[in-house]
Amino acid sequence: MMEVYTKVIGNSHSPEWEERLRGFQIDYIEMDGWNAQKSRLLAIGTSGKSYAMAFERGHKLTDGDIIFFSPESNCASVVRLKLGDVLVIDLSSLERRSHTEAMALAIELGHAIGNQHWAALLRGNSLLVPLAVDRKVMLSVLRTYNFEGLEFSFRPGSELIPYLTPTEIRTLFGSTSPTNNSHNSHRHRSHIHTIEDYV
Secondary structure: OOOEEOOOOEEOOOHHHHHHOOOOEEEEEEEEHHHHOOOEEEEEEOOOOEEEEEOOOOOOOOOOEEEEEEOOOOEEEEEEEEOOEEEEEEOHHHHHOOHHHHHHHHHHHHHHHHHOOOOOEEEOOEEEEEOOOOHHHHHHHHHOOOOOOOEEEEEEHHHHHHHOOHHHHHHHHOOOOOOOOOOOOHHHHOOOEOHHHOO
């Protein structure tokens, strides 16, 4: 019978685990954000090994989660999410406005983001919003509110990972839906199935 992995040991992005994994042979289990939300699944690592996973209901895997760690064999198995782009909204211009104007614009921006049910994370003077729909659609939605003075840009999620904590990574990339990744996730889904088919 296939071994079933039921818990996350740690996260490779944390300083502690970065050090512990140094020199280890890593088998990366690649998947998109949608499949990472499933509590029961089977995925294939880059080595070709199959991983049956069964977590508590509601558990979501995040980029860097470690499900296997063996100092004896110098091996570990780590989840690697295929991360989408992130909309970066530069809020630094708010510092040059009056307190009243800045508060009003911030509340209006929060309302616009929340009204679309988009995840968001405040990091310094930037609001990070994972790509939820097509880029043009997201920008079109924001432009209808005429947020004068705010600058918008897109950055690959992988570029932001080194600057985020595991909790922040989960906030940004842990609620991805099939629509969000429909342009790049088909290849990964073909290797991910429900665990009931195998155990």
